[in-house]
Amino acid sequence: MTSEAGPMGPMGSDILHVDMDAFFAAVTLLGRPELRGQPVIIGGGPRGVVLSATYEARAYGVHSAMPLARARRLCPSALVLPPERDRYQEVSRRVMAVLRDVTPLVAPLSVDEAFLDVSGARRLFGTPVEIARMIRARVLADEGLTCSVGVAPTMFVAKIASTRCKPDGLLVVPPGDVLAFLHPLPTSALWGVGRATEAALDRLGLRTIGDIADCPLLTLRHALGDAAAQHLHALAHGRDERAVDPDTTEVSVSAEHTLSVDVAEADQLARELLRLSGQVARRLRARGRATRTVGIKIRFADFTTVTRARTLREPTDVSQEIYRTALALFREAGIAGRAVRLVGVRAANLTEAGATGHQLAIDERPAAWSQLDRATDAAGHRFGAGAVAPASLLPRQPPPPRAPKPHNP
């Protein structure tokens, strides 16, 4: 709980939301300056979606999460480039470091967004607005990238503010202006209102945030359930008790993959589960964590999705154990023969690795599997991820030429 007030008191606009503009596209364009000013879309794959698009492409109606096929139709002149995730991560780390130079109270929301509580930084760096200007200038000078910053008394108002001043903007919402700022906005501007909730609100005749504020809580509760109703009602009145929390400990780790064509063959799906289990386990080990609940996700050709999960007696970070559980879940799910478009593996219920004494079955020699993982991780560090893989994941060799049958006269 960081409720300490800055020199302006607890009611100042001390929360910043920093949001990079068209982040993936902007970073990619740093390496391709000749493309500046043109419609560029980041995305790829036979069944891909738009991950990011320049504002020139957005002018044609292209936006994030849109199927690439549709984006291409809307904007045939756009250049579609593959994502460069490592570069995005790298730039993200440096931008977050700029923010942490201002205050340790930085809560990253994703690679390209973060909240800051600057109430303790006034003495060093000035008012929140001055800090926002400084951050924008430094990110531009250091990285050649623009960002938009919302400044407000609460996290969610700061977030809406940054969204409404994009791109390359700065918007301050003083405490006294919060309700006048919020109430005319459509319900969908609220954090937590997506398609389904917007439709439910619409059925109640609620179109703006002001409408929600005026609606009795009980009515909202019937339509949305307890938690969502409370949440939205509070937000609509400008109330948001959350503090900027720099703790970023994950609750789960997952890996999933959409196959380039639908697959019904069990062996091929099992190989995919093996690969994804390895990815999940490797990430767990890299973070020093272990999982007690292993889950799988299967999406069929018709887009219906099932999940299955199993909680283990002891946490594990061993690739083979995660795979064995995932495979058992897959076999027990009774979906043999159906055409699958996506498979996923998830680890939840995370603990610190080694926090509990390993109590292991004697017959399965997990110590040996664990050693294999460590060796694989080390090789991955030296030779790049994927340098060492289970034999069943290696590209399949053509069958060896058949030896001529010995003549046995």
Next chain:
DNA sequence: TCTGGGGTCCTAGGACCC
């Protein structure tokens, strides 16, 4: 339009315990 991959949080129902 034909829908990625990484996450978080909530709900509802069942098992189990007291």
Next chain:
DNA sequence: TCTGGGGTCCTAGGACCC
């Protein structure tokens, strides 16, 4: 024998976010 109520843990599904 018909029958409470609360708490915790687990699973499946879904909404939502970037």
